[in-house]
Amino acid sequence: MDSIYKSLSEIVGERYVSNQPEELYIYSYDLGTTEPHRPDYVVAPRTTEEVQGVVKLANREKIPVVPLGGGLSLAGLAVPLRGGIALDLKRMDTIIEVNEKARHVVIECGVSQGQLISYLEKHHPNLRHSEPQAPTPATIVGNVAIHGQGDLAQSYGFNSDMVNGLEVVLPTGEVCKIGSCSVSPGWFTLHPLPDLGLFLGWFGTTGVITKLSLRLFPLKRIREMEQFLVEDAELVPEVIYKVTHTEMAEDIFAGTQTTVPARIGLHHIAIYITADSEKELEFKTGLIWDDALGEYIRNGDGGFADLPPPMKARFTARPGMLLSTVCDTVQGGGFEYVGGIMPVETYAECCRQGAKICSRHNIPQLLIARVIGRSHAMMFAWAYVFNRADPESVRQAREAVHETDDLVLELGGTIWKPGVYGQKLMMQRMDPNTLKLMKQVKELLDPNGIMNPGNWEVI
Ligand SMILES: Cc1cc2nc3c(=O)[nH]c(=O)nc-3n(C[C@H](O)[C@H](O)[C@H](O)COP(=O)(O)OP(=O)(O)OC[C@H]3O[C@@H](n4cnc5c(N)ncnc54)[C@H](O)[C@@H]3O)c2cc1C
Secondary structure, eight states: HHHHHHHEEEEEEEEGEEHHHHHHHHTTSSOOOOOOOOOSSOOOSHHHHHHHHHHHHOOOOHEEEEESSSSSTTTTTTSOOOOSSSEEEETOOEEEEETTTTEEEEEETTBBHHHHHHHHHHHHHTOOOOOOOOTSBBBBBHHHTOOOOOOOHHHOOOOGGGGEEEEOOTSOOOEEEGGHHHHHHSOOTTSOOOOOOSSSSTTSSSSEEEEEEEEOOOOOOOEEEEEEEEEEEEGGHHHHHHHHHOOOOEEEEEEEEEESGGTOOEEEEEEEESSSHHHHHHHHHHIIIIIIIIHHHHHTTTEEEOOOOHHHHHOSSOOOHHHHHTTTSSEEEEEEEEEEEOOGGGGGHHHHHHHHHHHTTOOOOOEEEEEEEETTEEEHHHHHHOOOTOOOHHHHHHHHHHHHHHHHHTTTTTEEOOOOHHHHHHHHHHHHHHHHHHHHHHHHHOOOOSSSSSOOOOO
C-alpha cells in the first residue's frame, strides 16, 4: 500500500494524494441513500498526463479508479463501491477556448456549472450553455457523463446531445480523441465520423473524460416565467403538446407537491420564455397564452398562478435555484431523486403512483417533470428528502427510491442515472444482444475491470 501511495505522489505531487481517514470519509458518501464506501486513496490530478499516469498505475496494480467531478449526481454513482482511488478532477478547471462565432466552448473536465456561467457572463455575454438545476459546483463533464438535462432541453434535448468532442484517457492509459478534434484542430462536431459514443452514460466505467467541447447558445436578454395551473393531471400532456407546438417556450416543467398547502391537488406547468425585446416577448407570450392556453381558461379548466415578483425572480434567476431551494424540507441534508425518462402521456400515472410511494414512506411529495424536446419525452423526477441523521428516515427513502426504479420500468420508461439497483433492473430487461455488446465493449476497453467497478457491471 505504501508503495502505491509513493507512486501516486510521484505522479501528482504529495500534496494532491491522501490516504487520511478524514479525507477518505468525505469521498465515501453522497447526498443520497447509497451505503458509504471508503476509497483507499484520494488523488487530485491537474493534467491529462497525470490522469494517464494514475490510470496506468491502477491498471497495472488492478486498483479501482472512480472519476469524480462535483460528486453531486446522487444514486451513488461516484461512491467508490470497491474502494481504490477516488479520482477528484476538480483541479482540472481550465476553460481552454470559447469559439464565439461557432458557439462552443472547450473545457477541462473539472470546470463547474457555476464557473462556466460566470466566465461566459464576463467574457461572452451573448452566450450560454444549457444549465441543469444542480448545485453550481457540479461539473459540466459529470453532467454529460450521466446524460443530464438543463434549461435548453426543450429546444435542444439532453446536455449529452450538445457535446462536440471529447478527449478521454482509456482504462489502459492511452489518450484518445473523439469527434472533429481527432482529425482537425477544431472541436466543432462529433460528425460524420464513425459513432464512438462509448463514454457518455457509462458513469466513468469506460474511461476518464479529460476535455470536452460543448455547444453554446444565444443568451436572450429577457427571461419570463408563468405558471399555468390545472386540477386534472390527465390534461397536462395535452397542455404540453399545445405549448410545444408554438415552439415559443425555452423550458417547460410540470409538477405537483404537498409542501405548499395552497398548491395541494394542483398541477403547475411552468413555462419559461426568453426574448431580446419587449416586442419579441409579447409575440411569444401571445402565441402561448392565447393560442395554446386560451381554450383551457375559457372552459374553466386552468388559469395562471398569481406569483409575487420576488418569487418569480427566484424562478427566473440564473443559475436556477428550483430544486436546490426546496430539497431540504425535512432538514438533515438527505436528498435523492429518481429520474425517469418517460413518455409525456404517462404524466398522470407517474403522479398517482409517486404520491402512493410518498405516502407509504411518509415523505413530502415533490414530483416534477421537465419536458425534453418538442414533447419527445419528459424527465420525471420523484424527489425524496430525508434526515441523514435518522436511520429510519434513510431506510424509508431508500425503499422509496427502489420502488420508483421498479415503477419507471413498469410504466415503460428508462431510469435516468440509475444507481446499482436500477442498473441491475435495466440490464435484466435489456435486449440480450445489447447487453452482450455492452459486456464486449467493457472487456475491450477495460480488461482489468478497474473503472468505477460495481457500475454497469454485466455479469
Ligand atoms: C438539488 C439537485 C438538483 C439537480 N438538478 C439537476 C438537473 O436539473 N439536471 C441534471 O441533469 N442533473 C441535476 N442534478 C444531478 C447532478 O447534480 C448533476 O447532473 C451534476 O451535473 C452531476 O455532475 P457532478 O460533477 O456532480 O457529477 P459526479 O457525481 O461527480 O459524476 C457523475 C458520474 O460521472 C462520472 N464522472 C465524473 N467525471 C467524469 C469524467 N471526467 N470522466 C468520466 N466519468 C466521469 C462519475 O464517476 C459518476 O459516475 C441535481 C442534483 C441535485 C443534488
